[in-house]
Amino acid sequence: MTAYTVGELYRTEATSWPECVRFSFRSGVYELLLFWRSPSADEIAAVRTGGAQFGAALIDDALFVLFRFGALPVSDAAYSWHLVPRKERSIAASLGDQEAIALQVMLIDAGTGVVEAIRLVSLHPAVARTIVAAIQQQARIPWDQRRYDTTIARVYDQPTEDLERLCELWPSGIMTELH
Numbered sequence: 001m002t003a004y005t006v007g008e009l010y011r012t013e014a015t016s017w018p019e020c021v022r023f024s025f026r027s028g029v030y031e032l033l034l035f036w037r038s039p040s041a042d043e044i045a046a047v048r049t050g051g052a053q054f055g056a057a058l059i060d061d062a063l064f065v066l067f068r069f070g071a072l073p074v075s076d077a078a079y080s081w082h083l084v085p086r087k088e089r090s091i092a093a094s095l096g097d098q099e100a101i102a103l104q105v106m107l108i109d110a111g112t113g114v115v116e117a118i119r120l121v122s123l124h125p126a127v128a129r130t131i132v133a134a135i136q137q138q139a140r141i142p143w144d145q146r147r148y149d150t151t152i153a154r155v156y157d158q159p160t161e162d163l164e165r166l167c168e169l170w171p172s173g174i175m176t177e178l179h
Contacts, residue, residue, distance in 0.1 A: 004106060006115050015113040023065040023077035025135055026088035030103045030123075032067065032077065035110040046070030047107040048117040054103070055167035056130040060151040061144065063134040064163060074164055078152050081138035092135040101128040103172075124170035 009015065022033040034047065050070025057064050063079040081089060095101070100122045107117040123131070155163060 004115050004118055006118055008115060009113045010106070010108045010115050011113065017108060017110045017113060019110045021075060021077040023063075023079045024084060025079070025081070025090075025092060025131075026084045028090050030101055030131070032065070032103055032105045034105070034107045036107060037110040039107060039109060039116055042070075043072060044107060044116045046072050047105065048119060052105075052119075052121050052172040053169040054121075054123050054127045054172055055164075055169040056127050056134065057163065057167040058130065058134040058137065059155055059166070061138060061141065061148050062151045062155070063131065063138070064155065064167075065131065066164060066167060066169060068169060074160060074169070076160070076163060078155075079134075080143075080148055081135050082143040082148075089139075091139050092132040094136070095125070095129055095132050097129075098125050099128065100125050101131065121172040123172055126168070127170050130167070 004010065010017070017035045019037045020035050022031075022035070024031050024033070036043065039047075046069040050072070051068075053068045055066040057066075061080060064076050065079060066074055066076045068074045103121050103123050105117070105119045105121060106115055108115055
């Protein structure tokens, strides 16, 4: 796994990125990448040290991971195991009722490529179980790009509040802020 440092480029080969949010499980690591253009000091502080809440919902073949940092609005990221490069795919291990998973969160300035925040959080067991079960289910079924795209379009055509109603946001356990 690559080591990242706040204040340095996310990838040395790129100094700008499309503005987006990506949740991924690759090479056995859960990560949430926030590519925000010119994040404010308040946004950086919220991601670094603010209260964190997470939720997850599987809709058809798409996993949606919802999150909130501090007083920032709820946001989400869609995920499919099939979109992870084959060499980086792995099947998420089943969890016990009270087991959590560690999620690495990084905020990257999309305009400069510089890492602004790195944080490791522990996802609540209810959220962790939903994510793991969704990844396991996705790995078992054949890939259907059109179905996935249709699901994403249908969900994003609705107000964010509709997606929020599908899952409860749980507070995360803050493991550490990384530098």
